[in-house]
Amino acid sequence: xxxxxxxxxxxxxxxxxxxxxxxxxxxxxxxxxxxxxxxxxxxxxxxxxxxxxxxxxxxxxxxxxxxxxxxxxxxxxxxxxxxxxxxxxxxxxxxxxxxxxxxxxxxxxxxxxxxxxxxxxxxxxxxxxxxxxxxxxxxxx
Numbered sequence: 001x002x003x004x005x006x007x008x009x010x011x012x013x014x015x016x017x018x019x020x021x022x023x024x025x026x027x028x029x030x031x032x033x034x035x036x037x038x039x040x041x042x043x044x045x046x047x048x049x050x051x052x053x054x055x056x057x058x059x060x061x062x063x064x065x066x067x068x069x070x071x072x073x074x075x076x077x078x079x080x081x082x083x084x085x086x087x088x089x090x091x092x093x094x095x096x097x098x099x100x101x102x103x104x105x106x107x108x109x110x111x112x113x114x115x116x117x118x119x120x121x122x123x124x125x126x127x128x129x130x131x132x133x134x135x136x137x138x139x140x141x
Contacts (some may be wrong), residue, residue: 001122001129001134003056004089016097027123028032028105031034040133045060046063046064046068046070046117047062047063047064047065047072048060048062048129049061049065049067051128053097055133056132056133057130057131057132057133058130058131058133059128059129059130059131060128060129061126061128062126062127062128062129063125063126064117064119064124064126065119065124066119066121066122066123066124067118067120067121067122068117068118068119068120069116069118069119070116070117070118072091072093072114072115073114073115073116074112074113075110075112075114075115076112076115076131077109077110077111077112077131077132078109078110078130078131078132079107079108079110079130079131080102080107080108080109080127080128080129080130080133081105081106081107081127081128082104082105082106082107082125082127082131083104083126083127084103084114084121084123084124084125084126084127085102085103085104085118085121085125086100086102086119086121086125086127087099087100087101087120087121088100088102088117088119088120088125089117089118089120090115090116090117090118091115091116091118092113092114092115093101093114095114099120102127103135131135
């Protein structure tokens, strides 16, 4: 129970940081992409679906099939909540790469970056990306 409370505290703290930031909106925004009133995931970049959207955030569910690769693309800063085990390789424009291992329930803040991704596992992976919208993108009340 203490572990669950600690994780929830971390999640709430990270979401507060996310709301306070002025990052661009999209989980997988292409260069020059602009906020839209209803986000739609770009074609060809994993299986991404908008689960929730309001004036402050977009929550996207991203799924990658076993050994699926995504081409080089830009991502904006976001909070990631891992829903499954994950073994990923991120390759950066300079050719450098890093591997990541995550367990369900782990939470990461991922800064804006350009990368290509690869699911190194024999199993599908899934995560939620909680993406803050820019302050200028908020809908009028």
